[in-house]
Amino acid sequence: MKFNTLLKKLMNKGDSKDIAKKRLKFALLTDKLEIKTDTLGNLQKDLVEVISRYFEIDKESIKIDIQRSEESSALIFNTPIIAAHRQRGIPAA
Amino acid sequence: MDGKVIVVTSGKGGVGKTTISASLGAALAMQGKRVAVVDMDIGLRNLDVVMGLENRIVFNIVDIIKGKCKIKQAAIKDRRIDNLYLIPASQSDDKDTIKPENMIWLTNKLRKEFDVTLLDCPAGIEQGFKNSIAAADEAVVVCTPEVSAVRDADRIIGLLYAQSITPKLIVNRIVPKMVESGDMLSHEDVVEVLSIDLIGLIEMDDRVVVATNTGTPLILQEDSKAGMAMQRIALRLDGHPDLPIENPMIQKSFWKKLGSKFSRKN
Numbered sequence: 001m002k003f004n005t006l007l008k009k010l011m012n013k014g015d016s017k018d019i020a021k022k023r024l025k026f027a028l029l030t031d032k033l034e035i036k037t038d039t040l041g042n043l044q045k046d047l048v049e050v051i052s053r054y055f056e057i058d059k060e061s062i063k064i065d066i067q068r069s070e071e072s073s074a075l076i077f078n079t080p081i082i083a084a085h086r087q088r089g090i091p092a093a
Numbered sequence: 094m095d096g097k098v099i100v101v102t103s104g105k106g107g108v109g110k111t112t113i114s115a116s117l118g119a120a121l122a123m124q125g126k127r128v129a130v131v132d133m134d135i136g137l138r139n140l141d142v143v144m145g146l147e148n149r150i151v152f153n154i155v156d157i158i159k160g161k162c163k164i165k166q167a168a169i170k171d172r173r174i175d176n177l178y179l180i181p182a183s184q185s186d187d188k189d190t191i192k193p194e195n196m197i198w199l200t201n202k203l204r205k206e207f208d209v210t211l212l213d214c215p216a217g218i219e220q221g222f223k224n225s226i227a228a229a230d231e232a233v234v235v236c237t238p239e240v241s242a243v244r245d246a247d248r249i250i251g252l253l254y255a256q257s258i259t260p261k262l263i264v265n266r267i268v269p270k271m272v273e274s275g276d277m278l279s280h281e282d283v284v285e286v287l288s289i290d291l292i293g294l295i296e297m298d299d300r301v302v303v304a305t306n307t308g309t310p311l312i313l314q315e316d317s318k319a320g321m322a323m324q325r326i327a328l329r330l331d332g333h334p335d336l337p338i339e340n341p342m343i344q345k346s347f348w349k350k351l352g353s354k355f356s357r358k359n
Binding site (some may be wrong): 014015016017018020021023025026027028032 | 112121152182239240243244248272274275276277282
């Protein structure tokens with residue numbers, strides 16, 4: 001065993017468990033960023049509902065997406081506004 | 094007072110859930126508890142053979158739930174260890190035969206009869222897993238020091254948290270020699286990745302194969318390190334949570350110890 005360790009050092013190989021740990025951490029990270037297929041659809045429906053209370057939007061041209069990089073991930077939501085609703089500012093007649 | 098229900102689960106198959114369920118059941122019974130161990134793997138039962146009770150099955154869990162028999166008729170009493178009972182799974186039914194509400198009903202009955210009910214959860218996160226965790230108060234997650242097992246354990250831990258269960262971890266099949274040489278994840282590595290409390294460490298032990306071959310309880314083998322580790326886990330599960338966790342180590346001779354001290358200086 002000691003001989004193997006020495007051999008490993010001489011051949012300049014790292015411990016395989018360090019590789020395991022690194023791979024594991026990366027796998028867990030990407031696993032957690034994965035989203036259920038219908039989650040984005042449901043989110044879009046809910047967002048449209050909320051935003052429509054304040055703005056008139058083009059429901060067809062909404063884009064919702066998740067952008068991933070190695071370090072982080074971002075939720076990108078893009079919608080053109082057609083008009084702002086004014087009902088909030090109008091006092092009850 | 095009502096007994097408690099503990100699920101033994103892992104996500105990945107083949108990491109030792111069934112052996113651990115059987116051994117913890119036996120250990121708890123020997124500590125004087127009334128214990129039921131339930132095989133939750135409908136269609137692929139195995140706890141019966143591990144416990145050596147396979148030729149005494151008359152009724153099974155599905156029969157109880159369908160009202161074909163009483164719990165007492167289906168529960169097989171272990172003749173070697175007092176107060177230890179097995180409720181076998183059905184081998185012929187579909188795994189979707191049982192629903193979470195059936196398990197809640199069954200475990201509520203078991204709580205009245207037994208101090209501890211251990212649920213041996215099937216691998217995976219499908220129906221059998223859902224049934225098992227729906228009824229559990231506590232959970233023990235088993236993993237081996239491998240990337241695949243730890244990853245699956247992480248998923249399972251997340252699903253248990255979603256059920257408001259805070260699980261405890263068993264790291265099984267540790268090979269101290271490989272941990273020392275850096276070729277196996279140490280339990281510290283596993284705990285760091287999963288950030289969860291340990292309840293025990295079990296060393297790789299050939300005795301487990303022998304015990305399973307013969308269907309004899311592992312904890313009755315006095316020279317089994319894994320068996321001893323299981324007994325200590327059983328104590329931690331029941332009333333002695335602070336019992337120190339022993340780190341499996343290489344049995345070293347004096348000269349080897351001296352040698353390793355010397356080589357560490359390099």
